Amino acid sequence: MRASVAALLVAAAQLGAQPQAAKQSAPIDLTGYWVALVTEDWRFRMVTPHKGDYQAVPMTQAARKLADAWDPAADEAAGNQCKAYGAAAIMRLAARFHITWRDDNTLRVESDAGMQTRLFHFGSGAPAAGERAWQGYSRAEWERQGSLKVITTNLRAGYLRKNGVPYSENAVVTEYFDLAPAPDGGQVMLVTTVVDDPQYLSQPFIVSSQFKKEAGGSKWDPTPCSAR
Amino acid sequence: MGSHALFSQVTIGSMARSLITALLCALACRSAAAQFELTGSWAARNHEFLSGDGLPVDFTGIPLNEEGRIRALSYSESQLSMPERQCQGWPAFYMVQGPFGLKIWSETDPLKGNVISYTIGAWEDRAPLVIWMDGRPHPSKYALHTRSGFTTGKWEGNTLVTYTTHMKAGFLRKTGAPSSDEATLTMRFYRHADILTILAVIEDPIYLAEPWVLSRSFQLSAAPVSPIGPPCVSALEATPSTDVPHYDPRKNPFVDEMTKKYGVPRDAAIGKPETLYPEYRKKIN
Numbered sequence: 001m002r003a004s005v006a007a008l009l010v011a012a013a014q015l016g017a018q019p020q021a022a023k024q025s026a027p028i029d030l031t032g033y034w035v036a037l038v039t040e041d042w043r044f045r046m047v048t049p050h051k052g053d054y055q056a057v058p059m060t061q062a063a064r065k066l067a068d069a070w071d072p073a074a075d076e077a078a079g080n081q082c083k084a085y086g087a088a089a090i091m092r093l094a095a096r097f098h099i100t101w102r103d104d105n106t107l108r109v110e111s112d113a114g115m116q117t118r119l120f121h122f123g124s125g126a127p128a129a130g131e132r133a134w135q136g137y138s139r140a141e142w143e144r145q146g147s148l149k150v151i152t153t154n155l156r157a158g159y160l161r162k163n164g165v166p167y168s169e170n171a172v173v174t175e176y177f178d179l180a181p182a183p184d185g186g187q188v189m190l191v192t193t194v195v196d197d198p199q200y201l202s203q204p205f206i207v208s209s210q211f212k213k214e215a216g217g218s219k220w221d222p223t224p225c226s227a228r
Numbered sequence: 229m230g231s232h233a234l235f236s237q238v239t240i241g242s243m244a245r246s247l248i249t250a251l252l253c254a255l256a257c258r259s260a261a262a263q264f265e266l267t268g269s270w271a272a273r274n275h276e277f278l279s280g281d282g283l284p285v286d287f288t289g290i291p292l293n294e295e296g297r298i299r300a301l302s303y304s305e306s307q308l309s310m311p312e313r314q315c316q317g318w319p320a321f322y323m324v325q326g327p328f329g330l331k332i333w334s335e336t337d338p339l340k341g342n343v344i345s346y347t348i349g350a351w352e353d354r355a356p357l358v359i360w361m362d363g364r365p366h367p368s369k370y371a372l373h374t375r376s377g378f379t380t381g382k383w384e385g386n387t388l389v390t391y392t393t394h395m396k397a398g399f400l401r402k403t404g405a406p407s408s409d410e411a412t413l414t415m416r417f418y419r420h421a422d423i424l425t426i427l428a429v430i431e432d433p434i435y436l437a438e439p440w441v442l443s444r445s446f447q448l449s450a451a452p453v454s455p456i457g458p459p460c461v462s463a464l465e466a467t468p469s470t471d472v473p474h475y476d477p478r479k480n481p482f483v484d485e486m487t488k489k490y491g492v493p494r495d496a497a498i499g500k501p502e503t504l505y506p507e508y509r510k511k512i513n
Binding site for chain 2: 035036037038039040041042043046047049050053056057058093094095096112113143145146147149176178180182183184188190192194203204205206207208209210212219221
């Protein structure tokens with residue numbers, strides 16, 4: 001009897017020691033189609049703000065100087081139409097997002113606006129040195145209280161808003177994903193985004209965005225990046 | 229029964245008790261640890277949604293129904309010059325829209341130590357909000373309606389969920405989008421490190437076509453946030469009048485201001501529900 005109890009305890013200990021894949025240990029299910037509810041900052045998100053309209057962004061002088069020189073034609077000519085679709089700004093877009101598991105330890109977030117793909121890597125992987133991208137490299141972890149925390153680095157410099165409000169390639173984006181029930185019985189996803197960028201932000205830029213879950217992808221509408 | 233068997237029984241029994249105790253403790257500890265410290269000073273960051281003090285006809289992002297839109301377009305900010313309206317303040321929805329931080333404190337049961345209520349301090353034009361955590365029911369629908377209403381709360385895991393009713397008719401936004409005395413507010417408080425994010429769902433069967441979902445983040449502050457605003461004292465510096473300033477909603481002179489200044493289409497400025505969704509962008513371009 002003692003032996004069987006001991007075996008049980010050993011098995012339990014081994015079970016506890018083996019890390020579960022992120023997909024299996026997920027405390028919340030973020031997969032599905034999500035539509036942005038543009039109930040805040042409408043004029044910054046649904047239309048491209050005028051040059052010089054930077055209200056509410058804690059910009060440094062260097063950022064203001066750069067934004068004042070915003071030239072969408074130059075961005076197009078340089079192939080930089082996606083500067084406003086990078087990881088620091090993408091969840092604030094008026095867009096739909098499709099979240100799926102690429103594999104047991106990688107969550108994939110696709111946007112229809114700008115046709116971007118983000119990969120949230122669970123575990124201890126690291127980005128290849130020097131490799132920068134609009135979506136950077138995102139390390140993810142489940143928080144004990146049932147949220148997803150994502151930290152993104154290795155970004156290409158981009159825009160927080162389409163009218164050229166900049167963030168640098170050294171920006172660090174920290175996001176928290178939470179779920180809540182919606183009044184109609186569906187689900188709401190809340191994403192809190194904190195952008196740290198001492199070069200262009202005088203303090204962390206903090207916004208929270210909400211999304212409603214949709215039954216399917218019938219309204220999914222892939223459109224390329226636009227600099228204007 | 230031999231001594232060996234007795235030893236086995238005792239060992240297994242004590243181990244089982246230990247396991248059960250550990251399990252119960254783990255559950256209890258998890259439950260307590262699942263809640264977070266809500267009290268303290270939370271500074272506003274104001275990096276989003278500052279349109280409440282903008283142009284007069286800015287109802288962007290609010291899913292107004294037709295009745296709400298007509299009321300909104302009839303509103304004149306000159307109403308705030310009327311002595312009886314100067315100190316009216318704004319409903320609890322203002323919590324996730326105003327420029328202020330939050331000072332939150334709790335009242336605890338002196339014998340049991342449990343939280344009876346949280347209070348979110350006032351601001352210049354917002355009344356304090358008391359969140360009752362002791363399980364008391366909401367009053368009768370005929371009970372007194374106040375500016376901040378009646379709020380109950382409960383923890384769902386690590387999230388504080390509150391529900392507010394009994395608010396006086398007021399405004400969803402300072403630009404005049406109306407709220408009725410049947411409106412309700414559900415808030416969910418999430419804490420991540422030093423960030424407090426409030427998800428707010430406003431429902432109003434009279435003036436909204438669908439629930440209005442907002443969110444707002446605050447950052448824990450070492451500097452104290454004031455729990456009160458300065459006192460409001462009404463004054464009249466004009467000839468008394470019985471008129472209530474307003475516009476004919478069909479002829480509001482500011483209806484195209486958002487279009488002229490920011491390129492926002494009129495349908496969006498006047499809060500048509502379809503303008504809240506990304507596909508509306510196709511109608512703009």
